[in-house]
Amino acid sequence: MSIRIGILGYGNLGRGIETNIKGNSDMELVAIFTRRNPEDLTIASNVPVVNIRDIEEWKDRIDVLILCGGSATDLPEQTPEFARMFNVIDSFDTHKNIPTHFDNVNKSALEGNKVALISCGWDPGAFSINRLYTECFLPNGNTYTFWGPGVSQGHSDAIRRIDGVKNAIQYTIPKDEALNEVRSGSNPNLTVRDKHKRVCYVALNENANEDEISEDISSMPNYFDEYDTEVNYVSEEELRQYHSKMPHGGFVIRSGNTGTNNENREIIEYSLKLDSNPEFTSSVILAYARAVYRMSQKGESGCKTVFDIAPSMLSQKSNEELLKIL
Amino acid sequence: MSIRIGILGYGNLGRGIETNIKGNSDMELVAIFTRRNPEDLTIASNVPVVNIRDIEEWKDRIDVLILCGGSATDLPEQTPEFARMFNVIDSFDTHKNIPTHFDNVNKSALEGNKVALISCGWDPGAFSINRLYTECFLPNGNTYTFWGPGVSQGHSDAIRRIDGVKNAIQYTIPKDEALNEVRSGSNPNLTVRDKHKRVCYVALNENANEDEISEDISSMPNYFDEYDTEVNYVSEEELRQYHSKMPHGGFVIRSGNTGTNNENREIIEYSLKLDSNPEFTSSVILAYARAVYRMSQKGESGCKTVFDIAPSMLSQKSNEELLKIL
Numbered sequence: 001m002s003i004r005i006g007i008l009g010y011g012n013l014g015r016g017i018e019t020n021i022k023g024n025s026d027m028e029l030v031a032i033f034t035r036r037n038p039e040d041l042t043i044a045s046n047v048p049v050v051n052i053r054d055i056e057e058w059k060d061r062i063d064v065l066i067l068c069g070g071s072a073t074d075l076p077e078q079t080p081e082f083a084r085m086f087n088v089i090d091s092f093d094t095h096k097n098i099p100t101h102f103d104n105v106n107k108s109a110l111e112g113n114k115v116a117l118i119s120c121g122w123d124p125g126a127f128s129i130n131r132l133y134t135e136c137f138l139p140n141g142n143t144y145t146f147w148g149p150g151v152s153q154g155h156s157d158a159i160r161r162i163d164g165v166k167n168a169i170q171y172t173i174p175k176d177e178a179l180n181e182v183r184s185g186s187n188p189n190l191t192v193r194d195k196h197k198r199v200c201y202v203a204l205n206e207n208a209n210e211d212e213i214s215e216d217i218s219s220m221p222n223y224f225d226e227y228d229t230e231v232n233y234v235s236e237e238e239l240r241q242y243h244s245k246m247p248h249g250g251f252v253i254r255s256g257n258t259g260t261n262n263e264n265r266e267i268i269e270y271s272l273k274l275d276s277n278p279e280f281t282s283s284v285i286l287a288y289a290r291a292v293y294r295m296s297q298k299g300e301s302g303c304k305t306v307f308d309i310a311p312s313m314l315s316q317k318s319n320e321e322l323l324k325i326l
Numbered sequence: 327m328s329i330r331i332g333i334l335g336y337g338n339l340g341r342g343i344e345t346n347i348k349g350n351s352d353m354e355l356v357a358i359f360t361r362r363n364p365e366d367l368t369i370a371s372n373v374p375v376v377n378i379r380d381i382e383e384w385k386d387r388i389d390v391l392i393l394c395g396g397s398a399t400d401l402p403e404q405t406p407e408f409a410r411m412f413n414v415i416d417s418f419d420t421h422k423n424i425p426t427h428f429d430n431v432n433k434s435a436l437e438g439n440k441v442a443l444i445s446c447g448w449d450p451g452a453f454s455i456n457r458l459y460t461e462c463f464l465p466n467g468n469t470y471t472f473w474g475p476g477v478s479q480g481h482s483d484a485i486r487r488i489d490g491v492k493n494a495i496q497y498t499i500p501k502d503e504a505l506n507e508v509r510s511g512s513n514p515n516l517t518v519r520d521k522h523k524r525v526c527y528v529a530l531n532e533n534a535n536e537d538e539i540s541e542d543i544s545s546m547p548n549y550f551d552e553y554d555t556e557v558n559y560v561s562e563e564e565l566r567q568y569h570s571k572m573p574h575g576g577f578v579i580r581s582g583n584t585g586t587n588n589e590n591r592e593i594i595e596y597s598l599k600l601d602s603n604p605e606f607t608s609s610v611i612l613a614y615a616r617a618v619y620r621m622s623q624k625g626e627s628g629c630k631t632v633f634d635i636a637p638s639m640l641s642q643k644s645n646e647e648l649l650k651i652l
Contacts, residue, residue, distance in 0.1 A: 016584075019584070019585060019586050020584050020585075023464075023465035023466045023584075024465060044586070095652070098649050098650070098652050099646070099649045099650065102649055119652055124652045126459070126463065126594075128651070128652045129459070129637050130596075131651065132637045132638070132640070132641060132648070132651070133452070133455070133637055133640065135641070136613035136616075136637075136640040136641050137452065137606070137609055137610045137613055138349075138606075138609060139349035139350060139609075139613075139642075140349045183599075256609075258342075258345070258346050258349075258601075258602060258605035258606060258608075258609055259345060259346075259601075259602065259605055260345050260370070263601075264600075264601035264602040264605055265599075265601050266598070266599070266600045266601060266602070266605070266606045266609070267598070267599040267600075268452075268596075268597070268598055269595070269596070269597045269598075269599075270456075270594075270595070270596050270597075271594070271595045272592070272593070272594055272595075273509075273591075273592070273593040273595075274590075274592045274593075275584075275585075275589075275590035275591050275592060276584060276585065276590040276592070279584035279585055279590055279592070280463070280464075280584060280592045282584075283463055283464060283465075283582075283584055283592070284463045287462035287463055287465075290462075305638075305648070305649065305652055306637070306652075307636065307637045307638040307641075307648050307652070308636050308638055309636055310633065310634050310635055310636045311455050311458045311459055311462075311632070311633045312458070312631075312633040312634055314458070314459065314462040315458060315461070315462050315633075316465075320425070322458070322631070322633050323424050323425045323428055323631065324424070324425065325454070325457065325458070326421070326424050326445055326450045326454045326631055326632075326633070
């Protein structure tokens with residue numbers, strides 16, 4: 001029998017789950033849930049679109065519900081709410097609030113006797129796993145995370161909120177000098193400005209002033225003021241044509257030392273180069289949906305993270321097949 | 327209380343465990359076991375050196391015994407033998423014999439109610455984990471493993487066995503063209519020759535003929551005949567001075583596609599750049615010793631692989647601390 005998957009929320013991530021489930025022959029999409037009027041939603045697959053208020057009727061027809069809402073307001077409410085009723089996965093990524101979110105979700109999942117996995121994707125997610133493994137493999141060392149080259153939705157949105165801006169895309173770019181310094185094993189101290197630069201493509205309204213907008217962007221606290229920021233003005237058409245994809249990626253590098261006098265340098269580098277951030281994220285989530293289903297089948301319950309899940313739990317392969325590829 | 331570690335076999339790997347245990351403040355080395363006369367062994371630490379025939383006396387004084395012998399003849403006998411008496415870890419790396427080794431060790435460990443972890447290190451080990459994770463994250467794709475640049479002991483030994491060779495070191499070098507082709511996402515079909523070349527530094531006996539030896543090396547079946555091989559003749563002194571370290575490393579690259587028509591390329595790359603192969607291997611094994619100890623404390627038994635172990639089991643950090651670094 002297939003693992004029956006439900007999707008809640010039909011944005012980029014929800015569409016990614018819908019598209020990439022085909023890579024998992026042991027899974028089947030059974031419904032998409034939305035807060036919108038279901039009739040207003042055009043979806044790519046041939047499954048029912050259901051209003052979220054009717055979700056309880058699907059309690060016994062879904063093995064894992066994938067929550068595809070945002071971390072700011074959707075997931076802090078939805079994940080605890082639905083973990084009482086379904087095995088769930090979310091991609092909650094507000095790093096500083098993860099402990100609170102974990103507690104809330106854990107309480108619900110235990111009450112409902114369900115398994116919930118939070119903060120799944122690539123950061124948090126695949127990057128977190130690599131930070132943990134490499135820190136354990138090289139306890140004497142430093143871990144560096146670089147993001148990009150890629151589109152930051154948060155930073156793009158921040159520019160779009162400036163008066164006079166019609167549309168904008170912001171790319172986060174790791175600086176090669178910093179990357180290469182880290183790769184050399186010299187364990188440098190790097191500031192925020194040393195590690196990344198920000199490159200913006202901005203389309204303005206007719207009467208907006210380029211110099212003023214550039215100043216508004218570069219001086220924006222938290223988002224840009226601590227970085228070297230490059231602002232390029234382009235037409236809206238050019239934005240649509242050349243900057244409509246959502247590439248992303250990044251690097252986790254552990255630079256450690258071993259030996260009697262720590263004389264040997266050992267470098268572990270993990271990197272992602274993604275054409276589509278939401279599609280890769282959804283693809284990672286689907287692998288973990290398999291693990292959530294299996295834990296639930298074993299009678300486990302409560303909130304989990306990617307740290308709690310053994311790699312074999314993610315695979316369609318049998319233990320015998322896994323031994324052969326070890 | 328510390329996790330009490332024993333080492334069996336005092337070669338490069340045993341010395342690596344002894345040296346790098348200091349990075350794990352929750353562990354303590356308690357004894358080194360050897361088949362040699364203990365009095366003939368000069369060790370770096372201040373623990374007893376014990377003849378292997380007396381190992382049973384240490385049954386209750388060791389939490390995890392790390393088996394540091396070779397895969398050809400030592401481990402196929404030692405791991406099943408000692409898994410009846412101790413929780414054990416080995417670095418068995420004869421890939422095609424892993425399923426048989428697993429079965430033998432599993433039987434003993436179940437009988438002795440102990441936990442055994444086989445094939446730990448970086449390949450098999452860290453590379454295996456990454457091959458599995460990335461295959462699950464990108465089910466539609468190809469995985470490429472490259473080894474090096476680094477010293478292959480097996481290939482160096484093979485050259486040393488040739489008549490007329492005094493000493494030799496062989497470096498396995500991944501070819502940049504192949505690496506870059508894989509990184510581009512083009513999913514190339516690569517032959518053995520496309521991926522790696524072999525570079526040898528050889529010191530000859532006085533009357534040996536360079537041309538003949540070069541031919542002997544390049545045509546050696548399995549080891550060299552399918553590769554581009556470069557042979558350099560150097561003095562024994564030069565070998566000692568410039569080629570006595572044991573650097574190694576390599577790359578695991580998963581090149582996958584997502585999207586409705588698989589139009590998006592997603593590349594995951596994991597790489598190691600190691601000054602010391604045995605020290606890094608020992609450092610990975612020590613992290614897994616923590617997991618073996620914990621599984622044993624939980625009452626588990628039998629043979630495990632790195633695939634069966636959740637990342638959190640390797641860490642000294644508490645669950646609360648782990649949530650913060652997620």
